[in-house]
Amino acid sequence: MSEIAVKALAAALTILGCSWATAVVQMRVGSAGAGTIAERPETAGMVIALEAIPETIVVLGFVVAAMIVTTLK
Amino acid sequence: MFLPMAKVELVGPKSLLPQTLSLLHRLGTLHFEPVVASEATEEAAETGQAVAAEEVRPITVDEECKQLRAALEDKVSVINGILESLPPLENPPSDEELERRVKELSARTSEELLAEVDRAIAEQGERTRELSAQKDRARLDLLTLRRYETILEKIQPLAARLEIPPDHQTTAFLIERTHPAALDAIRHELVNLDRVRIRVEHEELDENATAGIVVYPADLSQKIHEVLADNVSLIRLPAEFAGLSPQEALTAIRQRTEELPHTVKEVDSELAALARQSYVALKALAAAVRDRIEELQCNSLCGETEFTFVIRGWVPRKDLRRTEETIRTELEGRVLIEERPVDEEKLEEVPVVMENPKWAKPFELILSLFQPPVYGTVDPTPFIAIFFPVFFGIIVGDAGYGLVWLIIALLLRRKFKNNPGVMSFLGIFSAGAIATILFGILYGEAFGDLPHRFHLVREIHLFGLELPFERSMENMMPLLFVTVGLGAFCILVGLLLGAVNAFRGRHTRHAMEKIGMALVLVSAVLFALRMVVNIPGALGGIMLPVGLVLLVVGGGLMGPMEVFSMLGNVASFARLMALGMSGVVLAVTANTLATKMGNLAAGLAIAGLLHAIALLIHAFSPGIHAIRLNVIEFFKWFYETGGKRYKPFARGR
Amino acid sequence: MRDYGYLNARLRAMKTRLLSRAALESLSKAEGVAQLMTALLSTAYKPDLEWGRLRQPGAAGLEEGLRRHVVVTVQKVAQYAAANPEASAILRVLVSRWDVHNLRTLLRGQHISAPSFEIRESLLPVGSLDESQLEELSGQSSMKAVIDLLLVWGSPYARPLLAGYPDYAKTHDLSALELKLDQFHYRYLCDVTRRRWPGSCLMAAVARRRPAGRSISGGRTFSVSLVREVVRREIDVVNIVTLLRLSREGLPPEECRRFYIPGGKAVSEESFVKLAGKGVGELLTGLAGTPYAKVLEEALPRFLERGAVSLLERRLEEYLVTQAVSLFRGDLLSSAVMIAYLYAKFNELTNLRLLARGKEVRMPEARLKEALILV
Numbered sequence A: 001m002s003e004i005a006v007k008a009l010a011a012a013l014t015i016l017g018c019s020w021a022t023a024v025v026q027m028r029v030g031s032a033g034a035g036t037i038a039e040r041p042e043t044a045g046m047v048i049a050l051e052a053i054p055e056t057i058v059v060l061g062f063v064v065a066a067m068i069v070t071t072l073k
Numbered sequence B: 001m002f003l004p005m006a007k008v009e010l011v012g013p014k015s016l017l018p019q020t021l022s023l024l025h026r027l028g029t030l031h032f033e034p035v036v037a038s039e040a041t042e043e044a045a046e047t048g049q050a051v052a053a054e055e056v057r058p059i060t061v062d063e064e065c066k067q068l069r070a071a072l073e074d075k076v077s078v079i080n081g082i083l084e085s086l087p088p089l090e091n092p093p094s095d096e097e098l099e100r101r102v103k104e105l106s107a108r109t110s111e112e113l114l115a116e117v118d119r120a121i122a123e124q125g126e127r128t129r130e131l132s133a134q135k136d137r138a139r140l141d142l143l144t145l146r147r148y149e150t151i152l153e154k155i156q157p158l159a160a161r162l163e164i165p166p167d168h169q170t171t172a173f174l175i176e177r178t179h180p181a182a183l184d185a186i187r188h189e190l191v192n193l194d195r196v197r198i199r200v201e202h203e204e205l206d207e208n209a210t211a212g213i214v215v216y217p218a219d220l221s222q223k224i225h226e227v228l229a230d231n232v233s234l235i236r237l238p239a240e241f242a243g244l245s246p247q248e249a250l251t252a253i254r255q256r257t258e259e260l261p262h263t264v265k266e267v268d269s270e271l272a273a274l275a276r277q278s279y280v281a282l283k284a285l286a287a288a289v290r291d292r293i294e295e296l297q298c299n300s301l302c303g304e305t306e307f308t309f310v311i312r313g314w315v316p317r318k319d320l321r322r323t324e325e326t327i328r329t330e331l332e333g334r335v336l337i338e339e340r341p342v343d344e345e346k347l348e349e350v351p352v353v354m355e356n357p358k359w360a361k362p363f364e365l366i367l368s369l370f371q372p373p374v375y376g377t378v379d380p381t382p383f384i385a386i387f388f389p390v391f392f393g394i395i396v397g398d399a400g401y402g403l404v405w406l407i408i409a410l411l412l413r414r415k416f417k418n419n420p421g422v423m424s425f426l427g428i429f430s431a432g433a434i435a436t437i438l439f440g441i442l443y444g445e446a447f448g449d450l451p452h453r454f455h456l457v458r459e460i461h462l463f464g465l466e467l468p469f470e471r472s473m474e475n476m477m478p479l480l481f482v483t484v485g486l487g488a489f490c491i492l493v494g495l496l497l498g499a500v501n502a503f504r505g506r507h508t509r510h511a512m513e514k515i516g517m518a519l520v521l522v523s524a525v526l527f528a529l530r531m532v533v534n535i536p537g538a539l540g541g542i543m544l545p546v547g548l549v550l551l552v553v554g555g556g557l558m559g560p561m562e563v564f565s566m567l568g569n570v571a572s573f574a575r576l577m578a579l580g581m582s583g584v585v586l587a588v589t590a591n592t593l594a595t596k597m598g599n600l601a602a603g604l605a606i607a608g609l610l611h612a613i614a615l616l617i618h619a620f621s622p623g624i625h626a627i628r629l630n631v632i633e634f635f636k637w638f639y640e641t642g643g644k645r646y647k648p649f650a651r652g653r
Numbered sequence C: 001m002r003d004y005g006y007l008n009a010r011l012r013a014m015k016t017r018l019l020s021r022a023a024l025e026s027l028s029k030a031e032g033v034a035q036l037m038t039a040l041l042s043t044a045y046k047p048d049l050e051w052g053r054l055r056q057p058g059a060a061g062l063e064e065g066l067r068r069h070v071v072v073t074v075q076k077v078a079q080y081a082a083a084n085p086e087a088s089a090i091l092r093v094l095v096s097r098w099d100v101h102n103l104r105t106l107l108r109g110q111h112i113s114a115p116s117f118e119i120r121e122s123l124l125p126v127g128s129l130d131e132s133q134l135e136e137l138s139g140q141s142s143m144k145a146v147i148d149l150l151l152v153w154g155s156p157y158a159r160p161l162l163a164g165y166p167d168y169a170k171t172h173d174l175s176a177l178e179l180k181l182d183q184f185h186y187r188y189l190c191d192v193t194r195r196r197w198p199g200s201c202l203m204a205a206v207a208r209r210r211p212a213g214r215s216i217s218g219g220r221t222f223s224v225s226l227v228r229e230v231v232r233r234e235i236d237v238v239n240i241v242t243l244l245r246l247s248r249e250g251l252p253p254e255e256c257r258r259f260y261i262p263g264g265k266a267v268s269e270e271s272f273v274k275l276a277g278k279g280v281g282e283l284l285t286g287l288a289g290t291p292y293a294k295v296l297e298e299a300l301p302r303f304l305e306r307g308a309v310s311l312l313e314r315r316l317e318e319y320l321v322t323q324a325v326s327l328f329r330g331d332l333l334s335s336a337v338m339i340a341y342l343y344a345k346f347n348e349l350t351n352l353r354l355l356a357r358g359k360e361v362r363m364p365e366a367r368l369k370e371a372l373i374l375v
Helices: A004-040 A041-052 A055-069 B014-027 B041-049 B063-085 B095-106 B110-160 B179-195 B218-229 B247-299 B317-330 B344-348 B361-367 B381-396 B401-413 B420-443 B477-504 B508-529 B536-553 B559-572 B575-596 B600-637 C007-013 C020-027 C033-040 C044-054 C058-081 C085-111 C114-123 C132-139 C141-152 C159-171 C172-195 C201-204 C220-247 C253-259 C269-275 C280-286 C291-306 C310-328 C336-360 C364-369
Strands: B005-013 B168-176 B199-204 B209-217 B308-316 B338-339 B460-462 B465-467
Touching: A004 A041, A004 A055, A004 C007, A004 C364, A041 B600, A055 B477, A055 B575, B005 B014, B005 B199, B005 B317, B005 C044, B014 B247, B014 B308, B014 B317, B041 C114, B063 B110, B063 C033, B063 C044, B095 B247, B110 B168, B110 B199, B110 B209, B110 B247, B110 C044, B168 B179, B168 B218, B168 C141, B179 B199, B179 B209, B179 B218, B199 B420, B199 B460, B209 B218, B209 B465, B308 B317, B317 B338, B317 C114, B317 C269, B361 B420, B361 B600, B381 B420, B381 B575, B381 B600, B401 B420, B401 B600, B420 B600, B477 B508, B477 B559, B477 B575, B477 B600, B508 B559, B536 B559, B536 C141, B559 B575, B559 B600, B559 C172, B575 C253, C007 C336, C020 C033, C020 C336, C033 C044, C033 C058, C058 C085, C058 C336, C085 C114, C085 C132, C085 C141, C085 C172, C085 C220, C085 C310, C085 C336, C114 C132, C132 C141, C141 C159, C159 C172, C172 C220, C220 C253, C220 C269, C220 C280, C220 C291, C253 C269, C269 C280, C291 C310, C310 C336, C336 C364
Parallel strands: none
Antiparallel strands: B005 B308, B005 B338, B168 B209, B199 B209, B460 B465
């Protein structure tokens, strides 16, 4: 496999893994958060923030993938 | 910014306490602070000595007051029960109408209110109870009859095979299929009673039971039941259908199940008529009684001396004069109100209410989602009002999207102008939209790369920078540095605000910790800048050790460990670049697909659809991240929760 | 899908509205039913108590309100669990004890020929029998009529009651009929929480043994294992309570075997027969090494003072509730929260009913507090 193909695959796997992990976590946080807000609307702010926290995984994954891709050239 | 609060104390003769509480309730400016026993009073209580006449102690609520409150609470629960049983009105009363009635009722004494409540319960309570019971009955009957209908339908094929001569009755029964021999034995016994006139038919009902019907002359009824009663499970119908044959019973039950929903409808219309007649009056009465109960409850928050009552609390300084004048006027100077000094050591006891300029006011909505900060600390609202739109704008950065959102926000503002919550949300959204337009111009983006495709972009050089700053793969790293740099700035501001809060609260070590962290951060930024710009390393070289020393002095040996957390927070701002880039890719893809269609209409349709999806996604996701960056990364360094929200003793609906 | 996140988040928020220990102690100090009602009006019971208060004054209205509140709460839990078939099945298991309670009440009511309105007051429509069914059952003219109606409706409880009825008709011994009901009920609970190994359904079908696929999620998930533990503990307590009652009957041990309910953890059939008819002291020795021994030891002084077996029974019940409620600290992504919440809620209902009736008859505060189970 050529170097470019390997790097492209690496970038793709990075995004894949990070997105999957984020999706799984946000699914759980989202369903629990929906229940919490339904019972206690005053927790809405914290729940919104908690829902956004796992996105760091995919964001940093994107950054890493982007860094891999930029070295392709 | 927090409204300055004034600590007040009211003193007056005990006989004027109910009147004073009612006045304060109407004014709605005082946040109660419960009166606690002074040290002298506690000591006296422990030693069994008499408390000095002038010592302030928590009020002893008298028996009459307790009984009055209990009576009002009991009656209002009945009124609320009536209101809950009545259907909602098609045309609910206006707030003004309700307010007028409540005001009228509130002017009456507690005894007059009680009498009014008793009259309302006597007039409406009984009728509502009857109608509700009728409705419940009809509902339960319907469920029950449907069950009987189901079983009768199942045995209809069996019943249809039987001819029922005159003067004959039928009895249906079930027998478990696990006892096949029992069925034969029973049939044998029954038929032996009268071979000619008794007929028994049976059929398998389901996997568990066999159904049977016995036809017999009426004079043998008792003997038949003696045989059947303990040996099979009789299908006993409700009394009103007893004695009917299965077919007749099914017909009658079906008729009844058709009638019952009409009965329910009739009861509902009667309840609706009752609601139209009395809902408003009852609602006003319940509100007035609730207000009176609140006033009686507040008795326990007051204090007393031998002859006077004492009320303590907080009033926003801007309302203090109005409060003072109203009390002086309406109570004819017999109740004194005096401002007391605020204890700087106990600022967490001061209730907090925010007041910000128009441009920052909508962002109070974000703060309201969290615990209020301690009084006297920095109000983060103006900072969020700047950072939130900037973060939002950096992420989306598309003049076309921003313009669409701004138009939608302005249109919606006209529709919801009487809804403060929605108006605040639209204010935040509008600020985000404006920032999006500005950053869109900076990036040269409008609905993706359309300006570039139509050669509408003119490159200029400003301060050594080439504008517009294209968000492409080549510019990704510089954009990353810029966003992380912005993050460093944001956290630096947070640290400085934290230092300000610490100084205000006279926590010197805490302030040193914040300043130390700020110095470490600045030195880290300077070292990073040295990689691209030629700046002397001495400044950073001095700041770093000084910062570390301050961290140790202020935060102990673990203080420097916080640096890693701070660097992580700075790195978190990389999401501004990452989310922005993913948005650009979506928009560019929409335009590329459109051009590849080869047909203008199809191209516009596909581009329109994809841009619409992008508009929807970008309306929420950047907002959530902008909030998160403010709340988690920014607030962490200065926001001190533990404040008390200002809850004035006011009449609420 | 087995997502417990939404359900548990709602239940944990609902948990904050349960009455605390301090709140219950304060309620026990209320002077009369009216004050108790007033105090409860500032809790989550408010709308339901107002509904009950409109329909009936005093203690009757309070009871109506309490009943309605619990029914509405269980309906809400069922609604939140609807998207998770496993959670819904576990909920049905947990509320099935109320079917047994309701049926026992109906049978006892018929046994003593109580008026139907009195029977209705003690019923709680949270199990598989809804309000209209319980209403219809309470209006039947005889015990047989109640059982027949259950068969007509296809209720699974009809079969054991039909099997036990002929003996009851001869001897008028209600306990035999209740025993049949209990044995059926716990057999059902053991069935649905049994651990089934992959392929065992097929093997059972081939061997023509019990119907395949009855246990929830094959009984293999952590959530089902929690329920299984709760059920086994409950069976142990039922067997121990039976032993306590048998200690006064003087029946020969082998005759006591028929009272044994299989499925428990700590009390096997052989140890049950061995301990049957023995005194409380020997019972304690026989249960050594089990958690129940400690519970009975702690309650022993009071029992020796008063001689009431009901004291020991209440302490065992307290142990069951405490163990279940401790699951609030368990795995948040399992059925632990639901089990804990329902036990806490039902216990709260029992406590409030005790308080209401106690205040009505002016029971001394100390006696009332003793009867409460505070967790």
